[in-house]
Amino acid sequence: MHTLHLPGFTLEHFLEHYWQRQPLLIRRGFRHFEDPISPDELAGLACEEQVESRLVYRRDGRWQAEVGPFDSYERLGEREWCLIVQAANHWAPEVQALVEPFSFLPKWRLDDVMISYSTPDGGVGPHIDRYDVFICQGSGRRRWRVGARGNHREFAAHEALLHTDPFEPIIDEVLEAGDILYIPPGFPHDGVTLENAMSFSVGFRAKSACDMFSALADHLIDKELGNELLEDAGRPLHTQQGRIDGADFARIRAQLQSVLDNEKLLADMAGGYLSRTKCQLDLQALESPYEEHELAEALAGGALVRTGGLRCFYVDGTVEQGVCYVDGERIAFGPQGSSFVPVLCDHERLDGALLAPWLSQPAILAALTRWVNAGYWYLAD
Amino acid sequence: MHTLHLPGFTLEHFLEHYWQRQPLLIRRGFRHFEDPISPDELAGLACEEQVESRLVYRRDGRWQAEVGPFDSYERLGEREWCLIVQAANHWAPEVQALVEPFSFLPKWRLDDVMISYSTPDGGVGPHIDRYDVFICQGSGRRRWRVGARGNHREFAAHEALLHTDPFEPIIDEVLEAGDILYIPPGFPHDGVTLENAMSFSVGFRAKSACDMFSALADHLIDKELGNELLEDAGRPLHTQQGRIDGADFARIRAQLQSVLDNEKLLADMAGGYLSRTKCQLDLQALESPYEEHELAEALAGGALVRTGGLRCFYVDGTVEQGVCYVDGERIAFGPQGSSFVPVLCDHERLDGALLAPWLSQPAILAALTRWVNAGYWYLAD
Ligand SMILES: O=C(O)CCC(=O)C(=O)O
Ligand SMILES: O=C(O)CCC(=O)C(=O)O
Ligand SMILES: [Co+2]
Ligand SMILES: [Co+2]
Numbered sequence: 219m220h221t222l223h224l225p226g227f228t229l230e231h232f233l234e235h236y237w238q239r240q241p242l243l244i245r246r247g248f249r250h251f252e253d254p255i256s257p258d259e260l261a262g263l264a265c266e267e268q269v270e271s272r273l274v275y276r277r278d279g280r281w282q283a284e285v286g287p288f289d290s291y292e293r294l295g296e297r298e299w300c301l302i303v304q305a306a307n308h309w310a311p312e313v314q315a316l317v318e319p320f321s322f323l324p325k326w327r328l329d330d331v332m333i334s335y336s337t338p339d340g341g342v343g344p345h346i347d348r349y350d351v352f353i354c355q356g357s358g359r360r361r362w363r364v365g366a367r368g369n370h371r372e373f374a375a376h377e378a379l380l381h382t383d384p385f386e387p388i389i390d391e392v393l394e395a396g397d398i399l400y401i402p403p404g405f406p407h408d409g410v411t412l413e414n415a416m417s418f419s420v421g422f423r424a425k426s427a428c429d430m431f432s433a434l435a436d437h438l439i440d441k442e443l444g445n446e447l448l449e450d451a452g453r454p455l456h457t458q459q460g461r462i463d464g465a466d467f468a469r470i471r472a473q474l475q476s477v478l479d480n481e482k483l484l485a486d487m488a489g490g491y492l493s494r495t496k497c498q499l500d501l502q503a504l505e506s507p508y509e510e511h512e513l514a515e516a517l518a519g520g521a522l523v524r525t526g527g528l529r530c531f532y533v534d535g536t537v538e539q540g541v542c543y544v545d546g547e548r549i550a551f552g553p554q555g556s557s558f559v560p561v562l563c564d565h566e567r568l569d570g571a572l573l574a575p576w577l578s579q580p581a582i583l584a585a586l587t588r589w590v591n592a593g594y595w596y597l598a599d
Numbered sequence: 600m601h602t603l604h605l606p607g608f609t610l611e612h613f614l615e616h617y618w619q620r621q622p623l624l625i626r627r628g629f630r631h632f633e634d635p636i637s638p639d640e641l642a643g644l645a646c647e648e649q650v651e652s653r654l655v656y657r658r659d660g661r662w663q664a665e666v667g668p669f670d671s672y673e674r675l676g677e678r679e680w681c682l683i684v685q686a687a688n689h690w691a692p693e694v695q696a697l698v699e700p701f702s703f704l705p706k707w708r709l710d711d712v713m714i715s716y717s718t719p720d721g722g723v724g725p726h727i728d729r730y731d732v733f734i735c736q737g738s739g740r741r742r743w744r745v746g747a748r749g750n751h752r753e754f755a756a757h758e759a760l761l762h763t764d765p766f767e768p769i770i771d772e773v774l775e776a777g778d779i780l781y782i783p784p785g786f787p788h789d790g791v792t793l794e795n796a797m798s799f800s801v802g803f804r805a806k807s808a809c810d811m812f813s814a815l816a817d818h819l820i821d822k823e824l825g826n827e828l829l830e831d832a833g834r835p836l837h838t839q840q841g842r843i844d845g846a847d848f849a850r851i852r853a854q855l856q857s858v859l860d861n862e863k864l865l866a867d868m869a870g871g872y873l874s875r876t877k878c879q880l881d882l883q884a885l886e887s888p889y890e891e892h893e894l895a896e897a898l899a900g901g902a903l904v905r906t907g908g909l910r911c912f913y914v915d916g917t918v919e920q921g922v923c924y925v926d927g928e929r930i931a932f933g934p935q936g937s938s939f940v941p942v943l944c945d946h947e948r949l950d951g952a953l954l955a956p957w958l959s960q961p962a963i964l965a966a967l968t969r970w971v972n973a974g975y976w977y978l979a980d
Pocket of ligand 4 (some may be wrong): 726727728788
């Protein structure tokens with residue numbers, strides 16, 4: 219278990235002064251930090267079809283980028299390249315554990331843990347992200363520079379690599395094992411490797427209005443909602459053929475507004491959408507599935523662990539109905555499951571004792587059995 | 600020019616008591632009515648690739664439906680079939696003229712003019728529409744029955760034919776040339792032909808919230824709007840990992856609400872979306888395009904006619920900026936074009952004299968030239 223050490227101030231102070239506002243170097247944020255996975259294991263992950271990976275390197279001074287899977291790295295030499303694996307927390311519980319120290323932020327804001335392995339002078343180049351990130355330095359050393367927010371030009375250094383112009387640094391420091399660099403959205407940054415290095419980026423995501431409206435439109439279509447047609451009985455005689463007048467425009471607006479005013483519908487949309495993962499999960503369906511009573515027995519002495527990266531949320535507006543959203547799917551246990559849902563969603567690990575009071579509810583035992591059999595949760599050994 | 604005669608009451612009375620509320624048979628709604636196009640011309644239209652057409656018939660008592668284009672009708676015999684052409688007003692100005700008598704309703708509510716040619720005992724069968732329609736009887740005779748609104752079962756009588764169960768009629772009448780049957784959404788109806796008949800359905804459409812949200816989502820994507828990410832600087836320490844709490848949910852909601860509160864954005868979305876046609880337009884691009892000054896000269900003694908079915912609107916919230924929406928496209932003439940836009944959009948025919956005051960505005964003359972050259976408007980002969 220990793221513990222986050224802030225430089226002489228509280229998490230509340232961090233949230234008030236730094237989160238989303240200012241970058242911060244947290245020296246020795248993790249004490250005695252050791253890479254949760256090795257460079258070799260990382261290279262192995264990047265050979266897998268289901269894992270999203272990238273190589274970034276320079277060839278004759280020009281930036282190059284390739285997407286995985288990769289079968290060998292020998293051609294790359296010893297310098298000026300880096301290998302990046304997205305959502306590495308989906309594939310290794312030791313990486314998922316890196317997420318825990320950041321639980322002062324809600325899980326719906328978390329994106330994933332991205333890992334990079336880089337060689338001397340390697341890195342992805344100067345760029346700007348739309349996400350908050352905690353870059354945790356593992357083995358090796360890298361020099362990180364962060365610039366101020368501003369109107370930085372962005373351009374494609376390669377078709378798959380968005381860079382920004384050189385910038386004046388407001389942070390320019392060498393990171394060593396256990397150092398953490400927090401960078402809010404919009405701050406240009408560039409990490410250049412001094413000695414072969416592992417960097418663990420715990421990334422947070424936020425959605426745009428555009429994303430949310432697409433999700434809302436999809437939700438209405440999928441769930442066959444909002445199908446009532448606009449009504450205009452009692453309309454007055456219209457005289458200007460081409461005019462969409464104030465009264466008609468108000469009708470159209472009211473039709474849209476009535477959906478936004480539907481709190482349960484919005485809760486279902488937001489819960490469903492935000493609980494969907496961007497990258498594939500490592501779902502290991504059981505070859506010999508549990509019967510419900512068998513799972514109940516196994517849980518007596520055991521515990522359930524959530525598969526890395528599984529997103530599982532509840533929303534105030536629907537939790538009284540025992541509703542949770544698991545990997546995009548809405549499950550309703552009814553009012554008698556309303557206290558179970560926070561237990562399920564708030565903990566990465568569910569000890570048998572924590573679950574025991576709920577296993578007598580058939581809907582809950584059935585859902586747990588289905589999830590364990592499909593690999594969403596697994597029994598701790 | 601067709602004139603609508605209501606049975607002893609005003610259009611205001613119709614709008615108050617019938618529109619969207621009750622079906623109404625308007626006997627001799629059109630005096631001296633003659634088919635604007637002949638059955639042969641209709642059959643010809645249904646041979647064209649760009650025209651949407653359907654055949655509905657019975658074979659051994661079973662309903663059949665086929666989509667066009669069709670190359671012959673001989674196989675169908677003399678009874679129990681009908682040919683339907685959608686948006687026939689796009690292809691024949693004489694059919695477009697049928698829309699004029701309904702100009703007490705705004706054009707944005709209009710859908711199209713669908714024409715059916717049916718043989719004895721032919722028809723599409725008992726069904727329910729989501730649209731308001733004025734079915735204008737041409738040559739021949741048909742018996743129309745309309746039932747009350749209610750919970751009518753719907754089922755596929757054929758994969759492309761949605762029917763409803765037999766219903767108790769509240770209207771059961773034989774229609775002859777010039778009779779008009781108005782049917783609001785939701786009322787089951789069935790027309791059975793007595794003598795080879797032409798029926799002209801002037802249909803009105805309305806959108807659902809689901810349609811409008813899809814359009815809004817597309818609009819945001821196309822115009823690259825609403826891309827700012829949700830921000831949560833200053834958030835408090837979070838303790839329940841799986842909870843999307845009230846404050847976060849309020850942020851998500853406010854993000855969506857800010858788009859709905861943007862009147863100009865909604866006006867552009869609605870204007871763009873509602874001005875798009877469902878069926879193809881008959882756009883005859885000119886082989887020798889006009890130069891701007893040539894068009895101005897031609898207009899001195901002439902007139903522009905809008906191609907049948909072209910949708911061209913303005914919205915109160917943006918018309919002061921001289922904005923109009925033509926076939927899905929937003930055009931802004933600026934404040935100095937704000938009085939031109941209603942002239943353009945309110946009239947199917949634009950006499951040279953009506954246009955003259957505007958032709959000295961370069962943006963307006965340029966747009967008209969572009970539209971005439973592309974076939975959106977054409978010079979009347
Ligand atoms: O590790 C790297 O080189 C890239 C890290 C980074 O830029 C990030 O996590 O935002
Ligand atoms: O002409 C027909 O048979 C079908 C007309 C009809 O049902 C309609 O216009 O809604
Ligand atoms: Co970055
Ligand atoms: Co109908």
